[in-house]
Amino acid sequence: MPEVLEATGARLSGLKPIEHLKYPIIIDPSSLLEFHEFLRNKNYSNCVLFVDRKLKTHKARVQKLIQHVYPKSMTIDLIGNESLKSFKALYPLYSKLLKKKIDRKSVFVSLGGGTIGDAIGFLASTYLRGVDWINIPTTLLAQVDSSVGGKTGINHEQGKNLIGTFYQPKAVFIDPQFLKTLPRRQMMSGLAETLKYGLILDKYFFYEFYNSMEMAMGGQASVLCDYILRSVRWKSQVVAQDERDTSGSRQILNFGHTFGHALEKIFYGKIYHGEAVVYGMKFAILMSHFKGLLNAKELAESFEVLGRFEVPKLPTLNEGRLWKLILSDKKNERGAVRxxxxxxxxxxxxxxxxxxxxxxxxxxxxxxxxV
Ligand SMILES: NC(=O)c1ccc[n+]([C@@H]2O[C@H](COP(=O)([O-])OP(=O)(O)OC[C@H]3O[C@@H](n4cnc5c(N)ncnc54)[C@H](O)[C@@H]3O)[C@@H](O)[C@H]2O)c1
Ligand SMILES: [Zn+2]
Known part of the structure; x- marks a missing residue:
């Protein structure tokens, strides 16, 4: 049986359910069958599939299921990278949809990594003031992180994700089989976010991860399903307490990201997000030990696991530049670095x-x- 979660995590944690935030997240190698069933049970006027053009085989599978229910459905191929997260790339899509008379009772389906999900979620939330949207994430990063929490968005020349909405999809379907085609470096990058949850929230998971990381890297579906399920659960629980990221309780998800974002800015396009987060987590761990919060044994254990991540070697770093970038991080208030x-x-x-x-x-x- 596929695992069905409520994205608020309410059922799992005993938190008060937030009705308007609820939607199913199905994590299973057969989740596309559930997707098909979901479509069959709804009465949408039409369906538009937005897909990363690299994903030819995955596209064919999903398209076939959609066409079975909506023979007149439309498919739009996209380039799944940061350039999609812009007004320039999205504007022609609004035009195309309007020209084809796609109405408010249609449903959008996004199939791809985090860039496709963020951009199409934003499009869905703004096209005709909002149409239903189903997300099918295909990278590990998107499956364990960006597909949960309802943040959609595009970039501005002054920074990433500065324009966006909070918009929950109607459902998320996660199939770990998509990951079979994902390059090793991308897998590694997604795994960094998974390990992050262990470090901030679950000691037992951290030790399990220690033993099973290689199996996950090798694409073992049962291990991957377990990692994804737990990550989605943790993120849902944290997000449910702070839907709009205002109270600060989402902040813990930022572990490793303050230093990591600064590295990403310096090495833009050369380092993947998860790789920067690996370095960011190492820095935060060293700082935790320096400030007397983390003991030497746990410092060594966490470094051992983080050391297994294959990340590109960093060239010389300028301390002053890093500090400046960290100070300007949007999460830092009143000049203090937190x-x-x-x-x-x-x-x-x-x-x-x-x-x-x-x-x-x-x-x-x-x-x-x-270094
Ligand atoms: N909304 C949120 O809460 C949130 C959280 C974290 C990150 N994000 C965003 O997510 C984005 C990064 O996501 P990403 O790493 O998935 O990037 P991505 O969408 O650029 O995908 C990475 C690469 O993998 C390819 N790809 C996707 N699925 C594949 C598959 N199954 N097999 C082979 N190749 C595949 C893509 O074509 C791309 O080249 C960033 O824009 C970031 O801002 C959003
Ligand atoms: Zn991240």
Whole structure:
């Protein structure tokens, strides 16, 4: 039986359900059959499939299921990368949909990685003031992270994801088989986000990950399903407490991201998000130890696992530039640098203030180890 989750995590954690946030997330190698069933049970006027043009085989599978229910459905091939997350790339899509008279009772289906999901979610939330949207994520990063939480968005020249909406899909269908075609480097990048949940929320998962990471890398479906299921559950639980990212409780998901985002900016296009997060988590862990929050044993254990990630070697880094970038990170208020640290493996310590001298000291250690 496929696992059916409510994206609020309410049923799982005992939190109060938030009705308008509920939608099913199906995680199973047979989830596309559920997708087909879902479409059959709805009465949409038409269906538009937006697909990453690289995914020819996956597209054929999904298209066939859609056409069975909606013979007049439309397919739009897209280039799944950051350039799609722009007004320039989306504007012609609005025109195309209007020309084809796609109405408000239609449903959009997105098939692809996080860029396709973010962009098409945004399109769905704004086209004719909102049409239903189903998300089928195909990268590990999209399956464990970006497909949960309702954030859609596009980029601005001043930064990533600065324009967007909170818009929940009607359902998310996750099939780990899509990952068979995903390059190893992309898999690694997605796994970093999975490990992040273990480090901030679940010590036992961290130790399991230690033993099963290789099986996941080898594409073992049962291990991947387990990782995805747990990640989706954790993210849902955190998101349910802070739907619009205002109270700060989502902040723990930012573990490894403050330093990581700065690296991503410096090495734009050269380093993947998850790879930058691996370095960011290492920095945050060193800082946690430096500030006396994390003991030496847990520091060594977490470094051992993070050391297994194949990440590109960093060239020389300029400390002053990194500090400036971190200061300008949108999550930092009133000039102070705040980071999510660890009090232990599986236990996040959000909102920790970091002074410039502390940053310098830890950066020296980081540089010795990593650069
Ligand atoms: N909305 C959120 O909450 C949230 C959270 C995290 C990240 N994001 C966003 O997600 C995006 C990154 O997502 P991503 O890493 O999935 O990027 P992506 O969509 O660019 O996909 C990465 C690459 O993998 C390819 N690909 C996709 N599925 C494949 C498959 N099954 N087999 C082979 N190749 C495949 C794509 O063509 C692309 O080249 C960023 O824009 C980021 O801002 C959003
Ligand atoms: Zn991330």
């Amino acid at each position: 980071m999510v640290l660890l009090k232990g493996i599986g236990c996040a310590a959000p909102n920790q203030e970091i002074s410039r001298p502390e940053f310098s000291e830890v950066f020296k250690i980081f540089r010795k180890l990593e």
